[in-house]
Amino acid sequence: MADIYIGLMSGTSADSIDCATLDLSSKDIKVLDCRNFEMPKDLRKDVIQSSQFKKIEKELIDNLDFRMAEVLVETVKKIIDELNIEVEDVKAIGSHGQTIKHEPKSETPYTLQIGDPQKISNDLKIRTVGNFRYDDIKAGGEGAPLTPVFHKIVFGEDKKKKVIVNIGGITNITALDHTEVIGFDTGPGNCLMDCWSRENNVGNYDDKGSWASSGTINQSLLETMMDDDYFSRKYPKSTGPDYFNHKWIKDNIAKSDNKISPEDVQATLLQITVLSLIESIDLLNLSKETIYLCGGGVHNEFLCNEITKQSKAKVNTTLDLGIDPDYVEAICFAWLAKQRIQNINFNLNKITGSKGEVYLGRIYEPSK
Numbered sequence: 580m581a582d583i584y585i586g587l588m589s590g591t592s593a594d595s596i597d598c599a600t601l602d603l604s605s606k607d608i609k610v611l612d613c614r615n616f617e618m619p620k621d622l623r624k625d626v627i628q629s630s631q632f633k634k635i636e637k638e639l640i641d642n643l644d645f646r647m648a649e650v651l652v653e654t655v656k657k658i659i660d661e662l663n664i665e666v667e668d669v670k671a672i673g674s675h676g677q678t679i680k681h682e683p684k685s686e687t688p689y690t691l692q693i694g695d696p697q698k699i700s701n702d703l704k705i706r707t708v709g710n711f712r713y714d715d716i717k718a719g720g721e722g723a724p725l726t727p728v729f730h731k732i733v734f735g736e737d738k739k740k741k742v743i744v745n746i747g748g749i750t751n752i753t754a755l756d757h758t759e760v761i762g763f764d765t766g767p768g769n770c771l772m773d774c775w776s777r778e779n780n781v782g783n784y785d786d787k788g789s790w791a792s793s794g795t796i797n798q799s800l801l802e803t804m805m806d807d808d809y810f811s812r813k814y815p816k817s818t819g820p821d822y823f824n825h826k827w828i829k830d831n832i833a834k835s836d837n838k839i840s841p842e843d844v845q846a847t848l849l850q851i852t853v854l855s856l857i858e859s860i861d862l863l864n865l866s867k868e869t870i871y872l873c874g875g876g877v878h879n880e881f882l883c884n885e886i887t888k889q890s891k892a893k894v895n896t897t898l899d900l901g902i903d904p905d906y907v908e909a910i911c912f913a914w915l916a917k918q919r920i921q922n923i924n925f926n927l928n929k930i931t932g933s934k935g936e937v938y939l940g941r942i943y944e945p946s947k
Contacts, residue, residue, distance in 0.1 A: 583611070583664060586913025587651055587674040589694070591748025591820045592773055592875060593618055593626040594783060596654050599909035600662060603670075603917050608733065612662055613906040616654050622646055626693070627777075630679050631824050640679070640693065647677050647694035652702045672707045673916030673940065674699055675908070681819035683721040690722045700943040708916040708940040720933025723817040724751040727762030727930050728939070729911040731755060734900050740868045742860060743897065745907065746876025748773070748820050750856055754863045761863065762930040763814035766855035768876050770820040771828060771848045778825060779841045785849075788881025794846030800835040801847050801854075807831075810855055815932035852876075853885045866891045873897040873904035915939050 582604040588597045596616045602609040618626075625643060629635050651674055659666060676692030683690065696709025712722030730743045730753040743753040748770035754761040769784065776785045785791055807827075809818055828848070832839060839847075860866055870892045876882055877896050887894040896904040918925075919940035927933050 581668050582917075583669045584913040584916050585655060585658060585669060585672045586909040586911065586916065587654065587672065587694075588909040588912055589618065589647075589675070589677040590875065590908070591630075591678055591770055592784070593623050593630075593677060594875075596651065597906055597909040598654060598658055599906050599913050600658060600664070601910065601913045603914070608910070608914060610902075610906075610910060612658070613903055613909065614658070615905070616657070619650060622650060626677055626679065630819075630821050631826070635679065640691070643679065644693045644695045645698065648696075648698040648702075651694050651699055655699070655703055655705075666703075666705065669705050671916040671920055672699060672703070672705055673711075673912035673914070674707055674709045675711055675912045676709060678819060680821050681723065681817065682821070683716060683723075683817055688716050688722075690716055696941070696943045697946075700945045704945045706920070706945065707943045708919045709943060710941045711912070711915060711939050713941060714937045715927060715931050715933045715939065718933035718935060718937045720927055720931030720937070721815055721817040722931060724753075724762050724764060724930065725915070725927075725939060726751065726908060726911050727753040727760050728925050728927070729914055730762070731760045732914075733902060734871070734897070735760070740865065742863075742865050742868055742870045742892070744856060744870055744872050745874040746852070746872060746879075746882070747874040747908070749818055749823070750852060750876070751817075752856065752859050752863075754865055759929055761814065763859070764817040765859040766810060766818065767823040767848075767852055768874065769852075769879070770823050771851065772845060772879075774820075774825050775828060775841070775845055775848055785845060785879070788849060788879040790842055791845045791849040792881040794840065794842030794844070796850050797836070797839050797843050797847050800831060800839060800844065801850055803835040804831045804847070804851050805854060810858065815930060817931070849879075849882055849885065852882060853889055856886065857890050860890065860892065869893045869895060871895050871897045871900055873902075873907040875905070877904045
């Protein structure tokens with residue numbers, strides 16, 4: 580009998596929901612299905628807007644929490660129906676939720692993901708694991724990134740040094756070495772480029788990076804942006820699109836030179852993603868190792884070419900390691916759901932900075 584786990588992940592770009600269905604009845608991770616569902620336009624708009632607010636009213640959070648959970652419930656129903664899965668065979672859903680705020684360095688550190696796991700569990704009558712970051716932040720950690728523990732299991736078996744780079748809204752890096760695993764957010768991934776594309780009516784994102792490739796890097800703006808404290812901060816560290824946002828772009832343009840063309844700003848924003856990543860790789864002395872990319876950024880051809888051109892490393896995607904780069908995170912959260920149900924905890928000191936071993940995720944049983 581199959582032990583099925585379903586992983587749900589909605590990245591910081593809030594454009595879609597990635598779903599991975601796994602059979603974890605043995606030690607091997609058997610991927611049964613991966614698919615992507617578009618986020619409803621009105622929900623996407625509200626998510627992006629609210630993530631830019633300095634303060635969000637509780638009423639709005641509750642509204643988004645409920646609406647996101649409804650979308651996730653419908654998504655799982657479609658998967659169960661289309662794959663002809665028996666509900667009893669689904670041991671758990673691992674739902675990361677949609678990040679709205681991530682403030683691990685505030686006076687009271689917190690992180691906020693919407694998509695109420697209790698509602699998902701109640702509506703589907705399936706045990707759900709959610710709030711994956713909560714216990715880590717309580718233990719003094721940053722709450723992110725969490726994927727490095729999974730990267731170690733699936734990509735680190737050969738004990739060879741390698742670099743896994745997830746370029747979503749934010750870029751995070753996992754340095755795999757047989758002695759230890761280090762992981763942190765290097766800075767923006769697609770979030771600033773997406774934000775600037777929307778602002779200039781180019782679209783929700785810069786398709787293949789073609790708009791950025793039409794511009795010229797503005798050195799003054801690049802230096803001003805790279806002067807941000809985040810880039811020089813020591814790891815463990817994490818960030819989000821509530822920090823690297825529209826205001827951040829505007830403030831830096833104002834400090835630099837207001838007469839920069841929109842496409843030159845876009846070219847410079849892409850360079851921020853590239854430079855902050857390469858500086859992190861150099862910092863870890865991994866510039867001679869192979870880089871494996873995953874996340875939505877793999878579809879930005881200009882971005883990938885720039886990373887290849889400017890790094891000394893060989894650049895591949897995780898497909899070369901056997902996992903579709905679009906679904907690494909969704910697969911991760913299905914796998915983490917199983918670890919949580921089996922009460923397996925993790926030491927994330929070198930990744931998030933938390934003290935001691937922590938559980939990743941809280942278990943939500945369907946209400947009777």
